[in-house]
Amino acid sequence: MAEQLIDGRVIEACQQGDRDAFQLLFETYKDKVFSIAVYSSDGDRALADDITQQIFLKLFTAIRQFRGDSEFTTWLYRLVVNACLDERRRRRRLLPWGEMVAMKKPGERKPQEKQYARLEVTEAVQAAIGELKPKFRLPILLKYIEGLSYDEIASVMGCSKGTVASRLNRGHSQLAKRLSHLNNPEVWGD
Amino acid sequence: MFLRHVTKDISAYCHGELSSEESKQFAEHLIACAKCRTKFEEVKLGIKLAEQLPRLSAPDHLWSELEPLLATQSTSVARPSVPWMWQSKVAAAAVLLLVASAGVFWIYRSSRVPPKPSWFVKRLDGAPRIGSEQISNNGRLAVGEWLETDGSSRAQIDVATIGNVDIEENSRVRLLQSRADEHRLELVRGKMSARIWAPPRLFFVDTPSAVAADYGCAYTLEVKDDGGSLLHVTSGWVAMESKDLESLVPAGASCETRPGVGPGTAYFDDALPSFREALKKVDFERDAAVRSAALTTVLDHARPRDTLTLWHLFRRSEGTTDRERLYDKLTGFVTPPPGVTREGMLRFDEKMMSQWVELLEPMWTGNGGGKMVPKKVADAYFKVRNGLSRRLKEMAPK
Numbered sequence: 001m002a003e004q005l006i007d008g009r010v011i012e013a014c015q016q017g018d019r020d021a022f023q024l025l026f027e028t029y030k031d032k033v034f035s036i037a038v039y040s041s042d043g044d045r046a047l048a049d050d051i052t053q054q055i056f057l058k059l060f061t062a063i064r065q066f067r068g069d070s071e072f073t074t075w076l077y078r079l080v081v082n083a084c085l086d087e088r089r090r091r092r093r094l095l096p097w098g099e100m101v102a103m104k105k106p107g108e109r110k111p112q113e114k115q116y117a118r119l120e121v122t123e124a125v126q127a128a129i130g131e132l133k134p135k136f137r138l139p140i141l142l143k144y145i146e147g148l149s150y151d152e153i154a155s156v157m158g159c160s161k162g163t164v165a166s167r168l169n170r171g172h173s174q175l176a177k178r179l180s181h182l183n184n185p186e187v188w189g190d
Numbered sequence: 191m192f193l194r195h196v197t198k199d200i201s202a203y204c205h206g207e208l209s210s211e212e213s214k215q216f217a218e219h220l221i222a223c224a225k226c227r228t229k230f231e232e233v234k235l236g237i238k239l240a241e242q243l244p245r246l247s248a249p250d251h252l253w254s255e256l257e258p259l260l261a262t263q264s265t266s267v268a269r270p271s272v273p274w275m276w277q278s279k280v281a282a283a284a285v286l287l288l289v290a291s292a293g294v295f296w297i298y299r300s301s302r303v304p305p306k307p308s309w310f311v312k313r314l315d316g317a318p319r320i321g322s323e324q325i326s327n328n329g330r331l332a333v334g335e336w337l338e339t340d341g342s343s344r345a346q347i348d349v350a351t352i353g354n355v356d357i358e359e360n361s362r363v364r365l366l367q368s369r370a371d372e373h374r375l376e377l378v379r380g381k382m383s384a385r386i387w388a389p390p391r392l393f394f395v396d397t398p399s400a401v402a403a404d405y406g407c408a409y410t411l412e413v414k415d416d417g418g419s420l421l422h423v424t425s426g427w428v429a430m431e432s433k434d435l436e437s438l439v440p441a442g443a444s445c446e447t448r449p450g451v452g453p454g455t456a457y458f459d460d461a462l463p464s465f466r467e468a469l470k471k472v473d474f475e476r477d478a479a480v481r482s483a484a485l486t487t488v489l490d491h492a493r494p495r496d497t498l499t500l501w502h503l504f505r506r507s508e509g510t511t512d513r514e515r516l517y518d519k520l521t522g523f524v525t526p527p528p529g530v531t532r533e534g535m536l537r538f539d540e541k542m543m544s545q546w547v548e549l550l551e552p553m554w555t556g557n558g559g560g561k562m563v564p565k566k567v568a569d570a571y572f573k574v575r576n577g578l579s580r581r582l583k584e585m586a587p588k
Binding site for chain 1: 197198199202229235237242245247252255259
């Protein structure tokens with residue numbers, strides 16, 4: 001795991017303001033943070049760029065407050081989740097509702113027959129993920145993008161393991177309902 | 191135990207977050223509860239979809255844009271203490287080394303295949319091999335690896351946490367898939383005995399001529415040298431499937447398959463020998479006249495319980511004459527329920543087919559030691575298959 005390169009000494013160096021150590025931290029986590037940002041911003045990559053930068057900028061100063069009470073990754077993902085939720089709240093205030101909805105469904109303009117191609121499945125899933133409420137979407141991202149266990153997700157989200165299980169369950173159900181047309185052996189090559 | 195529905199535990203079960211005892215109770219409940227099974231299929235699809243989410247790569251320009259912003263923040267960051275200062279050159283060099291290592295690691299990781307899932311294997315007799323390695327007592331069979339037994343060796347494989355499979359002598363088997371929503375083996379030669387306590391359609395075995403799909407059951411499957419296979423079910427149900435054909439096989443019944451043909455028709459092991467011989471001709475004989483004559487023998491020697499076979503033949507029948515003969519024989523054993531008409535059945539009306547099979551099914555499981563709710567399993571099965579057939583027809587080139 002790349003995370004193994006980030007040990008106490010690197011974090012301590014970051015806390016001391018060491019730029020090279022921070023670059024190592026950035027290189028280690030940038031893809032994961034960026035992925036969550038993209039999926040949390042309805043696929044808007046320019047916005048995800050901004051969110052990712054904001055997160056690392058905040059991390060640069062906030063890392064001094066990290067005391068090692070929890071795993072660093074848990075602490076980092078908590079920062080990421082909060083930043084994504086904050087950004088969503090901000091956009092909700094700025095954007096009219098209709099615009100938000102229009103942004104969420106890029107796949108709908110595609111021809112129906114293309115829905116059966118595997119690539120389209122990925123696109124359809126990305127669009128459907130964007131339509132989930134954050135409380136259902138974030139556990140899914142932490143599970144499938146970050147590969148966290150239920151206990152780790154619970155720690156990041158500040159809820160119980162049972163709540164994580166329940167939210168994942170509902171998230172999966174909603175994905176399945178929205179994309180039921182993809183439940184087809186031709187799509188999956190079964 | 192069975193009163194408590196398990197829908198809220200489905201994701202946790204699929205992600206291996208339940209204990210083995212909880213998993214077992216979950217699976218047992220699911221086999222018996224149609225409501226939870228329906229929800230399970232839905233969540234399983236959701237998981238399959240979520241697994242398609244790719245991790246994205248951050249654009250290269252991010253750091254170059256971030257660096258100047260960090261500089262503006264640096265003034266508010268605590269300056270290094272004296273001990274850090276005297277170590278700073280060494281530390282900076284070390285960190286730079288770490289950055290370089292990260293780069294190398296990054297390149298390495300991009301070409302590295304993630305660890306493959308594997309199943310526990312226990313030696314039962316002799317010296318089974320995984321790949322070219324002989325296993326002493328225990329071993330691990332990873333996705334893509336072959337397990338082989340010779341004339342004096344046997345092994346047992348744990349199918350993740352959902353059951354186990356005994357691999358008999360002179361067998362060759364490969365692990366193809368081990369995911370939350372699909373566990374799949376390939377048996378190319380020899381014999382295996384499976385005991386699975388998973389929900390329907392989670393465990394599959396590919397053979398050269400068909401795929402055995404588990405519906406919560408125990409069975410043996412033997413693949414012969416010519417690629418044909420013989421399935422015998424001892425508990426629950428198994429579906430033998432190929433691209434165009436399928437046979438649903440309950441406990442006490444068997445099904446043969448042939449390369450290039452697929453699964454033959456399911457039959458009960460206690461059917462008359464003459465019935466079974468004739469059925470083989472109906473299933474695999476190329477000459478239409480021979481098949482027609484054999485069908486006459488099948489119809490003449492069928493018992494009420496053999497409606498299992500007649501029903502499958504009816505569903506597969508293409509010519510009107512054969513379909514009528516089979517329908518008439520079936521109605522001789524069980525009077526069709528109200529609303530089911532001859533005309534509707536002969537054109538495979540889906541609703542009528544479903545009503546009809548509900549009446550027939552108890553005959554197939556009454557003496558076979560089947561699972562608790564095979565009718566519902568069968569309903570689900572036929573529903574899925576009918577839907578799939580319709581979908582394939584719609585998608586077929588005109």
